[in-house]
Amino acid sequence: MSESHVTIEEIREQPRATGIVLDYLKGRKGELSDLCSNAPSFCLTGCGSSYYLALTGSALLNKNGLSFASPGSEIFTSPELIPRIPFDAILPISRSGETTETVEATKLLKKKYPKARTVGMTCAEGSSIHELSGIPLLSKGGEEESIVMTKAFSSMLVAVEYLSKLISGEKNASRDFQGLVKDSREVVERSDELGKEIGSRDDLEKFVFLGTGKYYGLASEAMLKMKEMTLSWSEAYHPLEFRHGPQSIADDGTLATIFFPHETSEELKKLLKEIKELGAETLVVGGKSDVEGTEPNYTLEIPSRKEDTELSLYMPIVQFLGYYRAVDLGLDPDNPKNLTQVVEI
């Protein structure tokens, strides 16, 4: 199996990108703490992977019940959907900082909320989103050559988690993230092995990703990785939505991946058992002890960490899975069909 792809190199660079963004955030702490004092409301936007990150970001930053996320492409085509709530901050997310709809949505949102601070999260210094931001945020180590987004997603996710810590009034947010780089190294290594094992399973054809609350954006991103890299049937749902129709497709060629929070949930456990009874296989990403009795086919244990400092660790397994399945199918993960790194229209 050839591994001379830039995509896999970038997936494996996640721990480094995490370290770089954490150092950067530590240096910006004063300014970001000022922004986050009094739990401001955020309006998040982005396209593709960046939109899915905005969804998770909105769940994380929703400390006062007011944050909201919309695809930049929707704000662009249906600006009447922009809520009238006077958000305190606009948070566009874009690896390139140049996606047309995200740039245009940011301009529209700035006009709509003239008093709001613009906190553009990108991996590209000097990009349009960076320039439109009064408080730009940068994940330098997240910069990528590949078309499919991997370490950019996880490193920008760390930054959004960091903001959510500041919003919660955490005085020493950096301390909460201690050990994350080490955990990331360890999880990347295990995910590489497991992703290879599952990715070479020719009998699996359908991939379902389930995540609730802040995990829904991660499940959606996982769905996109499988589509972009492997051209496979893949869907993402809020877990209990699976019973409301989608379960009709479950069979022995289906792998259902559940992003399982460390906090045990009896409802998710029940669902896991049901999915197995339908003949599908299951992969649990989360705490092993939380799913005792459900006998998943595969488990990727996520180290127990302070809440909302661990979400980036859920991503490598789905990125490796996409990568190895693509290679196994004879596809080139560096050149996914019909895609470009940035959509400029």
Ligand code: F1P
């Ligand atoms: C967003 C994005 C990617 C996607 C694709 C095109 O880019 O939609 O998520 O993988 O290759 O661009 P960006 O705004 O984050 O740069």
